Amino acid sequence: MERDCIARCWERSTGDFCCPQCKETAAERILCPNRELARMLEIARRLSLQAAQRDAAGQEGCKKHREPLSIYCKDDEAFICLICRESRLHRAHVMLPVQDAVQEYKEQIQSHLQGLKEGRDKLLGFREAEMRRNWEYLEKTSTERQKVLGVFEGLRLFLEEQERHLLAQLENTERDVEKTQEENVTILTKEISQLDAIIQETEEKCQQPASQFLQDIRSTVSRLGKEYFQLPVLLLPDLERKLSHFREKNNALEEILKNFKEILMFELPEKMSVTLDPSTAHPQLSVSADGSSVRWEDAQRDAAKEEFGSDPFVLGREGVTSGRCCWEVEVAPEGSWAVGAAKESLKRREESGASPEVELWSMGFCEGQFWALSSFERMTLPQIQVPKRVRVALDYERGQVAFFDADKRALIFIFPSAAFQGESIHPWFLVWGEGSQITLCP
Numbered sequence: 001m002e003r004d005c006i007a008r009c010w011e012r013s014t015g016d017f018c019c020p021q022c023k024e025t026a027a028e029r030i031l032c033p034n035r036e037l038a039r040m041l042e043i044a045r046r047l048s049l050q051a052a053q054r055d056a057a058g059q060e061g062c063k064k065h066r067e068p069l070s071i072y073c074k075d076d077e078a079f080i081c082l083i084c085r086e087s088r089l090h091r092a093h094v095m096l097p098v099q100d101a102v103q104e105y106k107e108q109i110q111s112h113l114q115g116l117k118e119g120r121d122k123l124l125g126f127r128e129a130e131m132r133r134n135w136e137y138l139e140k141t142s143t144e145r146q147k148v149l150g151v152f153e154g155l156r157l158f159l160e161e162q163e164r165h166l167l168a169q170l171e172n173t174e175r176d177v178e179k180t181q182e183e184n185v186t187i188l189t190k191e192i193s194q195l196d197a198i199i200q201e202t203e204e205k206c207q208q209p210a211s212q213f214l215q216d217i218r219s220t221v222s223r224l225g226k227e228y229f230q231l232p233v234l235l236l237p238d239l240e241r242k243l244s245h246f247r248e249k250n251n252a253l254e255e256i257l258k259n260f261k262e263i264l265m266f267e268l269p270e271k272m273s274v275t276l277d278p279s280t281a282h283p284q285l286s287v288s289a290d291g292s293s294v295r296w297e298d299a300q301r302d303a304a305k306e307e308f309g310s311d312p313f314v315l316g317r318e319g320v321t322s323g324r325c326c327w328e329v330e331v332a333p334e335g336s337w338a339v340g341a342a343k344e345s346l347k348r349r350e351e352s353g354a355s356p357e358v359e360l361w362s363m364g365f366c367e368g369q370f371w372a373l374s375s376f377e378r379m380t381l382p383q384i385q386v387p388k389r390v391r392v393a394l395d396y397e398r399g400q401v402a403f404f405d406a407d408k409r410a411l412i413f414i415f416p417s418a419a420f421q422g423e424s425i426h427p428w429f430l431v432w433g434e435g436s437q438i439t440l441c442p
Helices: 002-014 035-058 098-206 219-226 236-259 301-309
Strands: 071-073 078-080 095-097 283-286 295-296 312-317 322-332 335-345 357-365 369-374 378-379 390-394 400-405 410-413 426-434 437-440
Touching: 002 295, 071 098, 095 098, 098 219, 098 236, 283 312, 295 426, 312 335, 335 390, 335 400, 357 410, 357 426, 369 410, 426 437
Parallel strands: none
Antiparallel strands: 071 078, 071 095, 283 295, 295 437, 312 426, 322 390, 322 437, 335 357, 335 426, 357 369, 369 378, 390 400, 400 410
């Protein structure tokens, strides 16, 4: 660079050129190396490099000895020079070259940093697992809800209050699950955010110059060594206990449904052949010749109404004394009708001159209203669509009489504990009003 400067000066100069050092004029423009100047430049470069290194390390040198602060005293957490190292003040201390100290503490911090990152990843995994488990519980409650609806579809008339109770329990459990999920995810998110802040702060510290990086380094390392995160309290065992309690109740209901399984048409009882017995028919009823149907005849034998009573019914010939069976009928859309089962003392009108003694369990439709009737009580039933076909199912041993919409396979009503007392039980049919008719299904 100096050669180029002198050459440019020569180009601008018209006379002799003076040496910049000795001021001697040279007639010929010949450059000779100045070794003394070269040595001075080399010394200047080295001094400049050392100064740059001291500036890069943020140190101005030892104020006492004017030496570079190339040693780090771990006991005092201070930079010292080579002369300070041999002094009585530092001789017994643990010391390292500055770069070695930086490397050692960086390794320690990197180790803690790795632990923090692993902790963060662990919390992320816990959050994902927590959300997944809670969704599984929500799916379980949804499944249980469907089971409840299935159970109450079969026993809705007797178990409506229990249905509402169990569904309320499910809703409470769902709210508990959602509340737990919201709380735990909030806790996990907060912990992750805190760890992210600590990790960012730690990474930024690692980028600091040695003078700032090693300030209070031991407290920094100690702080990083602490457990910064805590897992949320998982309430899954409590939720599982609630679901278990719910399942026990639901299983009990399913056991009830299982007991009624044959009656509730999942496994149909044997279908019996029924023919109507004209001798038991009310005078205002007309029974077909083959005994397969009965209809209301308004003008037929009015004089005999008092003798036969006011209920226009007819019995089936066949009696049941054991087992399970069912029969089906088609009902006309007009008029009133009822079907059921009756206990008969088997006294014939021809023999005693009186109407048969009948104890019955029936269900019917009259003047736009469904009702259930036994010898002991009469009750109004919830309004439903009038069925076209009705099935009557009888379980003699259990004392059960059940009524179904045969087309929809839906339970209408059930007498769960009838007292048959070993007597023969006969199909029972009632029709009343113009256009009213019942036809037995084959």
